[in-house]
Amino acid sequence: KSASLPSRLLHRSRFYTTSTPSIHAVPILPDASLTTFRDQAFGPAVPFLLPRDSFSSIPAIRTWFHESSERAGHYHLNTAYLRKWGPTVVPLEITNEDGRFAQIHQPLQFFLDACELETKASIYLAQASLSDLPSSLLEDLPTPELVSKAGKGDVYDTSIWLGQAPTYTPLHRDPNPNLFVQLAGKKQVRLFKPDLGNVIFHHVQTSIGGAANASMRGAEMMEGAERTALEQAVWRPSSSAFWASERLQCEVGPGDGLFIPKGWWHSIKGVGQGMIGSVNWWFR
Incomplete structure (x- = not known):
């Protein structure tokens, strides 16, 4: 069973909304120490934001982007x-x-050239594994201590995400704990407890006559009826959708970090304008 969120923590948030039905804010850890992170977030498997700018020292924030x-x-x-x-x-x-x-x-050069052109197509460098990138480039993305020391020190994978706003990642769940760090621009994240996310997923499959496996996701969730239904259920739920009052949400900017526990369903949108960049570590 998923750990519950203390009500007193729901008010300590960087995201605020007055919309109805209510959206609960992801709580913020009181500090970014390894002990606090392990005891309050990683150990009990509860989503938490790290205090603002906890990762502002990551070199890629300064070297890959300019405001x-x-x-x-x-x-x-x-x-x-x-x-x-x-x-x-x-x-x-x-x-x-x-x-x-x-x-x-395609070569990274193709993406860089596309970013300088005006095009109606969306081009998103998504889930590029750091293990496939040159070691000299990886120096800009050192592994945070929270990732290397909170658990067994086993980093399952690390990915970067780059694209012009708006960007979109549909509802899904990860097989390992996830530390998500924003490098440039802003993203909004909506999260659901594992059991609630399962309900939403099966509701969407029923509504479109699908029979997809929640553990094996592919391109089908990025287009057509499934993409539309997933986005509707997560970001524009009907008043009769009981899960609408159970969702968590936050907004992250450069240097901010979000811990997403294993199995928690989430969808992510890049908002605003300009280039948006993120990196995440899946670890145990």
């Missing part, structure tokens, strides 16, 4: 810096204007 001098909070990729790794092949998700979705692999 617009004209629009605060609007970021651009530092393409001059990243072109050094242009030949590196990375996974890309392309969503055309008509909603058609494709996953391809």
Whole structure:
């Protein structure tokens, strides 16, 4: 059974909403120490935000992006810096204007060039494993102490996510605990307890006449009827959807971190304008 969230912590949040039905705020840890993280978040498997700017020292925040001098909070990729790794092949998700979705692999240079063009297609560098990137680039993304020391020190995988706002990751769950860190721009995250997420998933499958396996997710959740139904259930639920009052939400900006326990369902949206970047570590 999922650990419950102390009601007193629901008010200590960086996200606030007056919408109805209510959206509970993800609580914030009182500090970013290893002991606090292990005792209050990792051990009991409860979602928590780390205090603001806990990860602002990550080099990639400064080296990969630069903030617009004209629009605060609007970021651009530092393409001059990243072109050094242009030949590196990375996974890309392309969503055309008509909603058609494709996953391809192209050199990083292709993505950098696309970011400088005006295109109606969405190109998202999604879930690029750090293990596939040059070691010299990895120096910009050192593994946080919380990841290496909170548990067994077993880092299952690490991924980066880069794309122009808006970006979107549909409702899913991870097989391992997840530390999600924002590098540039802002993202909103909605989370549901494991049992509640299962209910939503099966509701969506029933509504579209599907029979997908919740443990094996693929491109089908990124297009067509399933994408539409998932987004509706999570981000625009009807007044009769009982799970609407049980959702958690937060917004993360550069240097912010969110802990997502194993099995907790979540969907993520990049909001605002400009380049959005994130990194996450799945660990045990």
